[in-house]
Amino acid sequence: MDALLAARLQMAISLGFHMIFASLALGMPVLMLMAEGLYLRRGDPRYLELARTWAKVTAITFAIGAVSGTALSFELGLLWPRFMELAGPATGPAFTLEGFAFFTEAIFLGLYLYGWNRLSPRAHWLAGIPVALSSAASSVMVVASNAWMQNPVAVETLLQDPQRFDPVAALFGNPAWPVMAVHSTLATYAATGFMVAAVYAWAALRGYRDPMRRSALRMAMALGTVAAILMPITGDASAKFVAHNQPVKLAAMEAQFETEAGAPLRIGGLPDPETGRVAYAIEIPGMLSWLAYGDTGAVVEGLDRVPRELWPNVPVTHIAFQVMVVAGVLMVLVSAWYWWVAWRRRGSGTDVLADRRLMRGLVAAGPLGIIALEAGWVVTEVGRQPWIIRGVMRTAEAVTPAPGVVTTFIAFTLLYVVLSATLVWLLRRIGHGPVPGVTAPAGPGGGTGRPAAPAASARGVGEDAGGSTGLDGGR
Amino acid sequence: MVTGDPLPETVVAVVLMLALTAYAILGGADFGGGVWDLLARGPRAEAQRQAIARAMGPVWEANHVWLIFALVLLFTAFPRAYSALGVALFVPFHLVLAGIVLRGAAFVFRAPAATAAGPQRAWASVFGAASTITPFLLGATLAAVSSGGIRVAADGTVTTNAVHAWFSPFSLLVGALAVALFAYLAAVYLAVETRGALQEDFRRRALGAGIAVAVLAAVLLPLAPRTAPHLWELVSERGRWLVATGAGLALLSGWLVWRRHFLLARVAAVAEVVVLLWGWALGQWPYLIYPDVTVFNAAAPDPILRFALWATPVGLLILIPSLWLLFAVFKGENPQAGEPPGSLDPKP
Numbered sequence: 001m002d003a004l005l006a007a008r009l010q011m012a013i014s015l016g017f018h019m020i021f022a023s024l025a026l027g028m029p030v031l032m033l034m035a036e037g038l039y040l041r042r043g044d045p046r047y048l049e050l051a052r053t054w055a056k057v058t059a060i061t062f063a064i065g066a067v068s069g070t071a072l073s074f075e076l077g078l079l080w081p082r083f084m085e086l087a088g089p090a091t092g093p094a095f096t097l098e099g100f101a102f103f104t105e106a107i108f109l110g111l112y113l114y115g116w117n118r119l120s121p122r123a124h125w126l127a128g129i130p131v132a133l134s135s136a137a138s139s140v141m142v143v144a145s146n147a148w149m150q151n152p153v154a155v156e157t158l159l160q161d162p163q164r165f166d167p168v169a170a171l172f173g174n175p176a177w178p179v180m181a182v183h184s185t186l187a188t189y190a191a192t193g194f195m196v197a198a199v200y201a202w203a204a205l206r207g208y209r210d211p212m213r214r215s216a217l218r219m220a221m222a223l224g225t226v227a228a229i230l231m232p233i234t235g236d237a238s239a240k241f242v243a244h245n246q247p248v249k250l251a252a253m254e255a256q257f258e259t260e261a262g263a264p265l266r267i268g269g270l271p272d273p274e275t276g277r278v279a280y281a282i283e284i285p286g287m288l289s290w291l292a293y294g295d296t297g298a299v300v301e302g303l304d305r306v307p308r309e310l311w312p313n314v315p316v317t318h319i320a321f322q323v324m325v326v327a328g329v330l331m332v333l334v335s336a337w338y339w340w341v342a343w344r345r346r347g348s349g350t351d352v353l354a355d356r357r358l359m360r361g362l363v364a365a366g367p368l369g370i371i372a373l374e375a376g377w378v379v380t381e382v383g384r385q386p387w388i389i390r391g392v393m394r395t396a397e398a399v400t401p402a403p404g405v406v407t408t409f410i411a412f413t414l415l416y417v418v419l420s421a422t423l424v425w426l427l428r429r430i431g432h433g434p435v436p437g438v439t440a441p442a443g444p445g446g447g448t449g450r451p452a453a454p455a456a457s458a459r460g461v462g463e464d465a466g467g468s469t470g471l472d473g474g475r
Numbered sequence: 476m477v478t479g480d481p482l483p484e485t486v487v488a489v490v491l492m493l494a495l496t497a498y499a500i501l502g503g504a505d506f507g508g509g510v511w512d513l514l515a516r517g518p519r520a521e522a523q524r525q526a527i528a529r530a531m532g533p534v535w536e537a538n539h540v541w542l543i544f545a546l547v548l549l550f551t552a553f554p555r556a557y558s559a560l561g562v563a564l565f566v567p568f569h570l571v572l573a574g575i576v577l578r579g580a581a582f583v584f585r586a587p588a589a590t591a592a593g594p595q596r597a598w599a600s601v602f603g604a605a606s607t608i609t610p611f612l613l614g615a616t617l618a619a620v621s622s623g624g625i626r627v628a629a630d631g632t633v634t635t636n637a638v639h640a641w642f643s644p645f646s647l648l649v650g651a652l653a654v655a656l657f658a659y660l661a662a663v664y665l666a667v668e669t670r671g672a673l674q675e676d677f678r679r680r681a682l683g684a685g686i687a688v689a690v691l692a693a694v695l696l697p698l699a700p701r702t703a704p705h706l707w708e709l710v711s712e713r714g715r716w717l718v719a720t721g722a723g724l725a726l727l728s729g730w731l732v733w734r735r736h737f738l739l740a741r742v743a744a745v746a747e748v749v750v751l752l753w754g755w756a757l758g759q760w761p762y763l764i765y766p767d768v769t770v771f772n773a774a775a776p777d778p779i780l781r782f783a784l785w786a787t788p789v790g791l792l793i794l795i796p797s798l799w800l801l802f803a804v805f806k807g808e809n810p811q812a813g814e815p816p817g818s819l820d821p822k823p
C-alpha cells in the first residue's frame with residue numbers, strides 16, 4: 001500500500017467514523033428537547049425518563065464525536081500538509097466560526113447533562129436549545145470548508161494577489177455551500193430519527209410496548225420523516241448544482257461515459273471504466289437530461305470530455321450514489337407506512353407497536369439513514385478526485401512526505417474498531433428506568449418503564465433478566 | 476509573508492497564546508485529574524476517583540475546545556507553520572491524537588469500580604494512562620519547536636533531527652514538567668472542591684506534585700542554555716523578571732497549600748502556569764518554529780488575519796457569558812459540585 005492510498009483511507013475512515021457521532025449530536029438534542037418539552041407541558045414523568053435516557057446517549061456519543069473531530073483537525077495537517085498550507089487560510093474562517101459553535105455546544109451540553117438538579121426545570125430545558133442550535137451551526141459551517149474544496153471560489157486571487165483575497169466572500173458567497181449545507185445537515189436528522197426509531201421498534205418486538213415507548217417512536221419518526229421527505233428534494237438541487245459545477249463528478253455518479261443528448265438515467269448497474277459500458281443497469285431514456293437540466297433532450301457531458309487521469313473512481317462513485325438514492329426512497333416509503341398505520345389505528349385502542357410487520361420494517365430501516373449519509377459523502381469526496389481542491393491541487397500533491405502513513409492508518413483503524421465495539425456494548429446497557437422521586441400518575445403503564453404486562457409475559461422478559469441485553473438492561 | 480504592518484500578525488499570535496493558556500489552566504487540570512486517577516491509592520482511592528470524575532464531568536469538553544480553537548487559529552493564521560509541524564511531528568502528533576481520543580473515550584466509557592463490568596474495567600485504567608502520556612507529549616512538543624531540531628527550507632521541505640528535537644533530555648524533561656504542573660493544578664483545584672479527609676489527600680498530592688515541579692525545574696535550568704540557547708538567551712534577557720515571578724508564585728502557591736488556603740493557592744497556581752507559559756512565549760518570540768518559521772514569514776494574507784481578529788471578540792461575546800454560567804453553576808468552593816460520577820441521573 002502506498003502512502004497516498006493509506007492517507008486517503010485514514011482520512012475516509014476518520015471522517016466516516018466522526019459523521020456517525022456528528023449526526024447523533026445534531027439529532028439527539030432535538031429529540032431530548034421534544035421529550036423534555038412534553039414533560040414540562042404535561043407533567044408526565046415518562047417524558048422526563050425519556051429525555052434523561054436520551055441525554056445519557058448524547059453524553060456518550062458527544063464525547064466520541066468531540067475526540068474524533070479533534071483527530072480530524074490534526075489529521076488535516078498531518079496527512080495533507082500542502083493542502084492546508086493553501087486551504088488553511090481559505091477555509092479557516094469557517095472552522096473558526098465552527099469553533100465558537102463547539103464552545104457553545106460543549107458549555108450548554110455540560111449544563112444540560114449535569115444540571116438536572118442545579119437548574120430549574122424550565123432553565124434546564126432552555127439550556128438544551130443552544131445545544132441543538134450550535135450543533136446545527138457547526139455542521140453548516142464545516143460544510144462551507146468542504147464546499148470550497150468542491151468549488152474553490154476566488155482561488156486565483158488567493159494564489160496571485162493574496163492581499164485582496166476576501167475569505168468571507170469565498171466561503172459564504174460560494175453557491176455550492178447553501179446547497180450542500182442544507183442537504184447534508186438534514187441528512188443528520190434523518191439518520192438520527194431512523195436509528196432511534198429502530199431501537200424502539202426492536203424493543204416493541206421484544207414486548208416493550210408502553211405509552212412512553214410509543215411516544216418515543218412517534219417523536220423519532222416525526223423527526224425522521226420530515227427530514228426524509230426533504231432529502232430527495234434537496235438532493236435534486238444538489239444534483240443540478242453538481243451537473244453545472246462538477247460535470248465530471250456527475251458523469252461518474254451516473255456512469256455517463258460518453259457525452260450524449262437525451263441521456264438516460266441508469267439505475268443500478270456495474271460500470272466498467274475499461275470498456276465504458278454499464279452492465280445490468282436499468283435505463284430510463286432522457287431522464288438524466290431532464291433531471292439535470294429540466295429538458296429530456298439536453299446534452300449531458302460524459303467522462304470522455306476529460307483525459308482519463310482526471311476521472312474519479314467511476315464504479316465507487318456510481319454505486320455509492322445508487323445506494324444513497326435507494327436508501328432515500330426506502331426511507332420515504334417506510335415513513336409513509338408508519339404514519340399510515342398510526343393513522344389507521346388512532347383511537348381504535350390497538351397499538352402501532354403491536355404491528356409486528358411494521359416494527360420489523362422499522363428495525364430494518366434503522367441503518368438506512370446513516371448508510372445514505374456515508375454513501376453521499378463517498379459520492380461527494382471520491383467524485384472530487386483526483387483533485388483535493390477541484391482544478392487547483394491534486395490529492396497526490398497534497399499528501400505528507402513523512403514516512404509511516406501506512407502504520408498510522410492501521411493503528412487508527414484498529415483504534416476506531418475498539419471504540420466502536422465498546423460503544424455498542426455500552427449503548428446496549430443504557431436502559432430506561434423510572435426517575436427516583438418523581439411519582440407517576442395512575443394509569444396504564446404509569447411511569448415504571450417496565451414492559452406492558454400482557455406482552456411482557458409473552459416474550460422477552462426472561463431473556464432480559466440478565467440485564468445485559470435489550471433496551472432495558474443495565475442500571 | 477512580510478508586510479508593512481506587523482500588527483495583525485502580532486495580535487493573532489497573542490490571541491493564539493491566550494487560547495493555549497486557557498487550555499493549559501483548564502484542559503491541563505483535566506489531564507492532571509487523570510494522573511491522580513491513575514495514582515489513586517489507599518482507603519479512599521475510589522472516593523478520590525469519584526471526586527475527580529465529578530469535577531471534570533460538566534466542564535472537560537468545554538475545556539477541550541480551547542485546544543481545537545488554538546489549532547484552528549494556527550492553521551488559519553499561520554498555515555506554513557501548521558503544515559511544517561504536521562510533517563515534522565507526524566509521529567508525536569499521532570501519539571497525542573491517540574492519547575486524546577483514548578482519554579476522552581475512556582472518560583465516558585468507564586464506570587465506578589463497584590458497578591464496572593466487562594470492558595469498563597479496562598477503560599478505567601486507560602483513562603489515567605492516556606491522561607499522563609498526552610500532556611507529556613504536548614510538553615515535549617513545545618520544547619521541540621524551540622530546540623532548533625526542526626528545519627524548514629525556503630521551498631517548504633521539512634527536515635527533523637529527531638534526536639535533537641524529540642528525544643533530547645531537554646524535551647523529555649519539559650514533557651515531565653508539563654505532567655507535574657498539570658498534576659499540581661489538578662490537586663489544588665480538587666482540594667478546593669472537596670472536604671475532610673479527601674481534601675487532605677489532595678493537599679498531600681498537591682505538595683508532592685509541587686516538589687516534583689521544583690526538582691524538574693532545578694534540573695532543567697542548567698540544561699536550557701546548552702539545548703535551547705536561543706530560548707535561554709531571550710528568556711534570561713527579556714524575561715528574567717518573569718522567571719523570577721514564576722518561581723515566586725510557585726513558592727507562594729505551595730506555601731498557601733501548606734497553610735490550607737486553597738482558594739488563594741488556586742489563584743497563585745494559575746498565575747504560576749500563566750507566567751511560565753508567557754515566559755516561554757516571550758523567549759520564543761517571534762519564532763513559531765525556531766529558527767526558520769516566524770510569526771511574520773508564516774502568516775496568512777492580511778484579510779484572513781483581520782477576519783480572525785474580528786471574529787474573536789464577537790465570538791467571545793457569546794462565549795464569556797456562557798462559560799461564566801457553566802463555571803458558576805458547577806464550580807466555586809462547593810464540596811458537592813456536580814453530580815455523582817457514572818450517573819447523570821436527576822434527583823428529586
Ligand code: HDD
Pocket residue numbers: 150179180181183184185186187188190191231232233234235236238239240242324325326327328329331368369370372373374375376377378379380381383
Ligand atoms: C440521510 C441521508 C441522505 C439521503 C436519504 C439522500 N442523501 Fe444525498 N447526500 C447526503 C445524504 C443523503 C450527504 C451525505 O449528506 C451528502 C454528501 C455531501 C452533501 O452535501 O450531502 C449527499 C450528497 C448528495 C449529492 C452530491 C452533492 C455534491 O457532491 O456536492 C447529490 C447529487 C445527492 N446527494 C442527491 C441525492 C438524491 C437525489 C437523493 C434522493 C433520494 C438523496 N441525495 C438522498
Ligand code: HEM
Pocket residue numbers: 008009011012015016017019076080083142143145146373374377378381382384385387388395
Ligand atoms: C465537511 C468537511 C470535510 C472536509 C473539510 C473534508 C476534507 C477531506 C480531505 C482533505 C480529504 C483528503 C483528500 C482527498 O482524498 O481528496 C478527504 C477525503 C475523503 N473524505 Fe472528506 N471532508 C469533509 C467531509 C467528509 C465527510 C463527512 C465524509 C464522510 C463521511 C468524507 C469522506 C471522505 C472520503 C471517503 C475521502 C477519501 C476520498 C478519496 O480519497 O477517494 N468527507 N476529505
Ligand code: HEM
Pocket residue numbers: 018021022023025026061062063064065066067068069070071072073076102103105106135136138139140142143184188536539540543
Ligand atoms: C459534514 C461534516 C461534519 C459535520 C456535520 C460535523 C458536525 C459536528 C458536530 C455536530 C460536532 C459536535 C458534536 C460532537 O462532538 O459529536 C462535531 C465535533 C467536532 N468536529 Fe465535526 N463535523 C463534520 C466534519 C468535521 C471535519 C471535516 C472536521 C475537522 C477537520 C471536524 C472537526 C470537529 C471537531 C474538532 C469537533 C470537536 C468539537 C468539540 O470538542 O466539541 N468535523 N462535528
